[in-house]
Amino acid sequence: MVAPPLPVPTTLSAARPWPGLADGLLGRDPFAREDRDAYEARGGHRDRRPAGDGADRLSRLASSPGLGALLGRGGAAFPALTKIRAVAAGAARAGVPPVVVANGAEGEPLSVKDRYLLRYRPHLVLDGLLSVAEALDAPVAHVYVADRAAQESVASAIAELDLPARGPQLRVFTAQDTYVAGEETAVVRALTTGIARPTDKPPRPFQVGVGGAPTLVLNVETLACIARAGLPGGQDGGSTFLATVSGAGRSPVLYELPTGLPLGALLSEHLGRADSGIDVLVGGFFGGILPAWPDLELSHPGVLRRGGSLGCGSLHLLAPPACPVRTTADVVAYYARHNAGQCGMCMASTSAIAATLAELADPREGVNYAALLPRWAAQLRGRGACAVPDAVAVLLRALLRSHPQVVTRHLASGCDQCRREPGEPRWGHLFVSLPADDEAAADGVPAARARELVPSAGGTR
Amino acid sequence: MRLRVDPVKCQGYLVCTDLAARHFSVDDWGFAQALQIDVAEADVPAVTEAIDECPVRAIRWIEGPATGSAAPRQALPDP
Numbered sequence A: 001m002v003a004p005p006l007p008v009p010t011t012l013s014a015a016r017p018w019p020g021l022a023d024g025l026l027g028r029d030p031f032a033r034e035d036r037d038a039y040e041a042r043g044g045h046r047d048r049r050p051a052g053d054g055a056d057r058l059s060r061l062a063s064s065p066g067l068g069a070l071l072g073r074g075g076a077a078f079p080a081l082t083k084i085r086a087v088a089a090g091a092a093r094a095g096v097p098p099v100v101v102a103n104g105a106e107g108e109p110l111s112v113k114d115r116y117l118l119r120y121r122p123h124l125v126l127d128g129l130l131s132v133a134e135a136l137d138a139p140v141a142h143v144y145v146a147d148r149a150a151q152e153s154v155a156s157a158i159a160e161l162d163l164p165a166r167g168p169q170l171r172v173f174t175a176q177d178t179y180v181a182g183e184e185t186a187v188v189r190a191l192t193t194g195i196a197r198p199t200d201k202p203p204r205p206f207q208v209g210v211g212g213a214p215t216l217v218l219n220v221e222t223l224a225c226i227a228r229a230g231l232p233g234g235q236d237g238g239s240t241f242l243a244t245v246s247g248a249g250r251s252p253v254l255y256e257l258p259t260g261l262p263l264g265a266l267l268s269e270h271l272g273r274a275d276s277g278i279d280v281l282v283g284g285f286f287g288g289i290l291p292a293w294p295d296l297e298l299s300h301p302g303v304l305r306r307g308g309s310l311g312c313g314s315l316h317l318l319a320p321p322a323c324p325v326r327t328t329a330d331v332v333a334y335y336a337r338h339n340a341g342q343c344g345m346c347m348a349s350t351s352a353i354a355a356t357l358a359e360l361a362d363p364r365e366g367v368n369y370a371a372l373l374p375r376w377a378a379q380l381r382g383r384g385a386c387a388v389p390d391a392v393a394v395l396l397r398a399l400l401r402s403h404p405q406v407v408t409r410h411l412a413s414g415c416d417q418c419r420r421e422p423g424e425p426r427w428g429h430l431f432v433s434l435p436a437d438d439e440a441a442a443d444g445v446p447a448a449r450a451r452e453l454v455p456s457a458g459g460t461r
Numbered sequence B: 001m002r003l004r005v006d007p008v009k010c011q012g013y014l015v016c017t018d019l020a021a022r023h024f025s026v027d028d029w030g031f032a033q034a035l036q037i038d039v040a041e042a043d044v045p046a047v048t049e050a051i052d053e054c055p056v057r058a059i060r061w062i063e064g065p066a067t068g069s070a071a072p073r074q075a076l077p078d079p
Helices: A036-041 A054-062 A080-094 A113-120 A122-135 A148-161 A184-193 A220-229 A263-271 A300-305 A324-338 A344-359 A369-380 A388-402 A404-413 A447-453 B015-019 B041-053
Strands: A014-017 A099-103 A140-145 A169-174 A215-219 A240-247 A250-258 A279-282 A289-291 A315-318 B002-005 B024-026 B032-034 B059-062
Touching: A036 A122, A036 A148, A054 A080, A054 A122, A080 A122, A080 A215, A080 A220, A099 A122, A099 A184, A099 A220, A113 A122, A113 A148, A113 A220, A113 A240, A122 A140, A122 A148, A122 A169, A122 A215, A122 A220, A140 A148, A140 A184, A148 A169, A184 A215, A215 A220, A240 A263, A250 A263, A263 A315, A279 A324, A289 A324, A289 A388, A324 A344, A324 A388, A324 A404, A344 A369, A344 A388, A369 A388, A369 A404, A388 A404, B002 B032, B015 B024, B015 B041, B041 B059
Parallel strands: A014 A250, A099 A140, A099 A215, A140 A169, A240 A315
Antiparallel strands: A240 A250, A279 A289, A279 A315, B002 B059, B024 B032
16 A cells, blocks of 8 residues: 655744743744844844954954854854854964855755744844954855845845945855755855855865865854844853754744753644654754654754754654655655765765665565665765765664664565655655745745645755 | 875775775775775875875875774864
């Protein structure tokens, strides 16, 4: 029997701060674009270009609430201040001014938080970007975006700012809207050559970046957290995070959550229950599928301890009868189609692994799947120019570690959920978009809706 | 010092695994990977030959401590 595809809502239905967080990143009216006046009314953009030299401004930035512990929000969770200081040191060593980039090219199909911030909270992002650029004495700061609504919102925000000529100048760059465009070496390459595809490391951007200059690439949510830490009242920069929550047949919701919230509390709020049998695909396509343990702590260290990765903060819920093997197969199939098309080992391995996982619907005789899957997970670690092979390795490891009985059951007797009709869409349901009201396509069909009608385009936005 | 095979360049000629088998292996799809161990003085001639003979010049020296695993972690930047 082949399971019929379920109609799945993919457009964000709400943006909601967790109770008690009304003054956070989302605020009281999440879908009202915050213009310069509104942002300044709550104390933003103050003390633009404060006195002193870059070193003074850097130490002032470093001492703002929570900054020392702030982890980057782009997925890798690298300490933001360590990265900022590495670029300052690299620029001093090289004797050239550094370049600063706000990275808003959110390639993860299950995450909309960066696109949201650029569209509705552009000044929060620009304030953080300018503070960092001032602290590094960077003459130019780029806002790197991948969709037109973000580009338009940021361009108007820059015009509203009317920056003085003596401080950092802001530029918007619109990249190809692909999965890999937001990877930090792809960002550097796009700003230098126009090609948004990753390059092998080392060197990393903090060593050799845009035009050869040491370059700081920070995710737009990271910058929003930095700006927030500088607002009156000084909220701890890392106290909350944005989570795109989708799946389980519900309309997706963008939440602002307290860092460390137990998953059970979120499930009670989102589903009205914290029942068993649910799995969660964490961190876009990057963090693996874990059982939705109610005590799973939603923080980078919390998810890491349980064998996954919080990544960009998205949580896609898989309610019964959804099968974690099938979803893993679908995600790897997405990677087989949406990798950068550069590394032979990535193109070959993603296609082969996607095909093998799909085969678990009806396993073939004589194939030792139980040995192949961990072997491949080990072979892929750290291999790619970008982290796509690592993502596949994390998915395989999480499947083997968190769902061993499910895998064993597939090997013994196959799986109805994993059987597909030829040509059946693989990842069209693993997608979230912002509401389409200000994103209508030229023919009047909202762009988000048009994408749902073309499943193969589900991954590129 | 360790070695890195640039995955964008590697075409799977596998000259490296022939010339310096202690430092390179082939994955299940026919592409080379550098084993993340420090290169001993005695291995430098073979490794140098592998670097020079790679038809697409995909191999280079990189700094940093050996991780002991098949490949370095890349999910996190390491300034």
